[in-house]
Amino acid sequence: MESMLHITTLHYLVLGAALFLLGVVGVLTRRNVVIVLMSIELILNAVNLNLVAFSRLWGGLHGQVFAIFIITDAAAEAAVGLGILIAFFRNKETVNIDEVNLLKW
Amino acid sequence: MTPVATPFFFYLFAAIMLIGGILVITRKNPVHSALALIVALLAQASIYLMLYAPFVAGVQIILYAGGIMVLFLFVIMLVSIERSMKERQFNSQWVAGTVAAVALGGLFIAVYAKAEKIFPHHAIRITPDELLNTQGVASMLYGQYMFAFEIASLLLLVAIIGAVVMAKKRI
Amino acid sequence: MHAIIDYISSYLTSDKTPGAAGNMFWVLVYIMLVFAGLSVAVIAMNWLERKILAHMQVRLGPMRVGPHGLLQPIADAIKLLLKEDIMPAEADGFVFWMAPLIVVLAAFTVFVVVPFGPTHAITDMNIGILFMLGVSSLSVLGIVMAGWASNSHYPLMGALRSSAQMVSYEIAMGLAVVSVILVTSLHGSGLYGVGGAGAGDGTLSMIGIVRAQQEQGVWFIFKFFPLGLIAFFIFAVSMVAETNRAPFDLAEAESELTAGFHTEYSGFRWSLFFLAEYSAMIAVSSIAVTLWLGGWLRPFPNLLNGDTWDQAFSFIPGITFLFFAAICFYNAVRMPKHPLFRVQTIGLFGFGVVLGLIGLALFVPAVSIRVQDIFWFAAKVSGFMYVYIWFRGTFPRYRFDQLMQLGWKVLLPMGLGVLILTAIFGLWPSIQQLIQRLI
Known part of the structure; x- marks a missing residue:
């Protein structure tokens, strides 16, 4: 009970891990590309949560700076990913990721 | 100003985040997924505030919820989703994928159980x-x-x- | 009981905002005051917009309900509340239901950090302006949701247009805001003055930004003379686009899209969109007032300084209210002397008496010193509101490609240029030193 009521870094890490796992499940099992991209966002957010929690633990700001870099990266990733998605939809009229099989013989 | 009722808000926002995450990966309709993701992201911004990272929280709201997610919704509206909503939602290797994720979860639990002593148990100081x-x-x-x-x-x-x-x- | 009274009265001597002082009672009081004031302002705006537009087009506008149509907004509100609430059969129920709520929440939450005076804000955050921009950008989500959930063509088109427009103009807006934040870090003073004792820490807090203007002795619209004005111009244009108002109201262009994203909405839900639109207008105007026009500071701080002028300016709120009261009395006297108009005449007279009493109360120094900040802030914001209506009365609507061209090819490069030039001017002393060392 004592450990439930004092929120320590470990709590944040467990939350981050749970979010990360949800993202992994989404990426590995869903067919819809849009939802796969969103699951990737979940994974990135789990990482951000860990970074900010560690930055709190050590009292510096390095973790927060890295979180900002990761948010930038997520923006770039979303822009390119959604661009690919639109190009893909225009060519194949589908958004299912397991129909991207041109290279599969 | 010191934060009040930290455990309550932590568990509240953690629950919102996890429920949002589960809805993201289970909804049929991508728009609903995107909305669930927005809720999860806003809850995460609140958790950043609890971690004394207000700037990251602001960036999270303005960039993630206000920028990236609008982009997502925009693209979902451009591609037609009616057909894919009637189809199978999970791909053929979903069993393998879930097993792999569960294994990864086991690894996390093992690591955190071992590493529990490293992290200070008392509340973190400002x-x-x-x-x-x-x-x-x-x-x-x-x-x-x-x-x-x-x-x-x-x-x-x-x-x-x-x-x-x-x-x-x-x- | 005693403890509660102590807790409540302990804030009265504080010079902080209730949120910063951590006094929950006064936080709640301020939230209610802001909410009530905002609702009254939206109702008043509804009436004023119709009247001003009507007079611009040489007609009378609402005249029937109440004296000079003063009760028209209330009649409209009752009508909207009594109307049937229609939801299209193919609509996505939950999203359709959530959309107006999100828009209203985003529009009202912004006011948490708006500084109506040095102590008159709900709270002061060290990320204030970032919070305001972020939360007001959430209203795009509500608009997109409304357009998509209606499952109809016009709303979808309207939502796509509106979200593209808002996302584009947010960038120009952000650049203009960043140049102000740069200026807050300077210590120099004067209209054309450059940084004096070197640059220090800037601030994102709304109260901090106004304090910086007070310290530097200049409103940021006049800082580095043309630069502040250009930044303000960029912000003013993009704020009209951001709130989907004329001449950038393509999202709800009647001639093309019926009513845009809220075509399928009716009754109470529609009125929520209406409420959100007007409170978003007030919100962006208060950002502009805080950032460029000195927030709660009185005009002419340098030209007309000294205790005498302070005293003189502290009378202006009361005089303004007395003036409004006089207008009411004048019109009450001019009312037709027919028995049918008796109730209206008495009502208008009573309204004038209330305004006059408020005006007289504002002459009491103890009241006026507490409240005159709010008066100046509100006066500046209402100037913006008038300009909004003026725009609607005069400008023709833009075409969508023209709108995008203006946003991306004109305002964005201008914003970048202003930002760079502001940085150069702000660091001018150090740059001069560097040049001297090089030569």
Whole structure:
């Protein structure tokens, strides 16, 4: 009970891990590309949560700076990913990721 | 000002985040997924506030919830989703995928159980420079991480060009 | 009991905002005051917009309900509340239901950090302006949801247009805001003055930004003379686009899209969109007032300084209210002397008496010193509101490609240029030193 009521870094890490796992499940099992991209966002957010929690633990700001870099990266990733998605939809009229099989013989 | 009722808010926002995450990966309709993701992201911004990272929380709201997710919703509206909503939602290797994720979860649990002693059990103390969070982050971005910052701007430029090239019919 | 009274009265001597002082009672009081004031302002705006537009087009506008149509907004509100609430059969129920709520929440939450005076804000955050921009950008989500959930063509088109427009103009807006934040870090003073004792820490807090203007002795619209004005101009244009108002109201262009994203909404839900639109207008105007026009500071701080002028300016709120009261009395006397108009005449007279009493109360120094900040802030914001209506009365609507061209090819490069030039001017002493060392 004592450990439930004092929120320590470990709590944040467990939350981050749970979010990360949800993202992994989404990426590995869903067919819809849009939802796969969103699951990737979940994974990135789990990482951000860990970074900010560690930055709190050590009292510096390095973790927060890295979180900002990761948010930038997520923006770039979303822009390119959604661009690919639109190009893909225009060519194949589908958004299912397991129909991207041109290279599969 | 010290935070009040920290455990309550932590568990509240953690629950919102996890429920949002579960809805993201289980909804049939991508718009509903996107809305669940927005809720999860806002809850995460609140958790950043609890971690004394107000600047990151603000960036999270303005960039993630106000920027990236609008982009997602925009694209979902451009591609027609009626057909894919009637189809199978999970791919054929979903069993293998779930097993792999569960194995990864087991690994996490093992690591955290071992590492529990490393992390201090008492509530974390406030260091003074966190009260000047924005200024601190700024001087770090433009000081120590200057090179990484420039690289990030280059990355964004490349992403813009890439997105335009991908999405344009004829260049 | 005693403890509660102590807790409540302990804030009265504080010079902080209730949120910063951590006094929950006064936080709740301020939230209610802001909410009530905002609702009254939206109702008043509804009436004023119709009247002003009507007079611009040489007609009378609402005249029937109440004296000079003063009760028209209330009649409209009752009508909207009594109307049937229609939801399209193919609509996505939950999203359709959530969309107006999100828009209203985003529009009202912004007011948490708006500084109506040095102590008159719900709270002061060290990320204030970032919070305001972020939360007001959430209203795009509500608009997109409304357009998509209606499952109809016009709303979808309207939502796509509106979200593209808001996302584009947010960038120009952000650049203009950043140039102000740069200026807050300077210590120099004067209209054309450059940084004096070198640059220090800037601030994102709304109260901090106004304090910086007080310290530097200049409203940021006049700082580095043309630069502040250009930044303000960029912000003013993009704020009209951001709130989907004429001449950038393509999202709800009647001639093309019926009513845009809220075509399928009716009754109470529609009135929520209406409420959100007007409170978003007030919100962006208060950002502009805080950032460029000195927030709660009285005009002419340098030209007309000294205790005498302070005293003189502290009379203006009371005089303004007395003036409004006089207008009411004048019109009450001019009312037709027919028995049918008796109730209206008495009502208008009573309204004038209330305004006059408020005006007289504002002459009491103890009251006026507490409240005149709010008066100046509100006066500046209402100037913006008038300009909004003026725009609607005069400008023709833009075409969508023209709108995008203006946003991306004009305002964005201008914003970048202003930002760079502001940085150069702000660092001018150090640059001069550097040049001297090089030569």
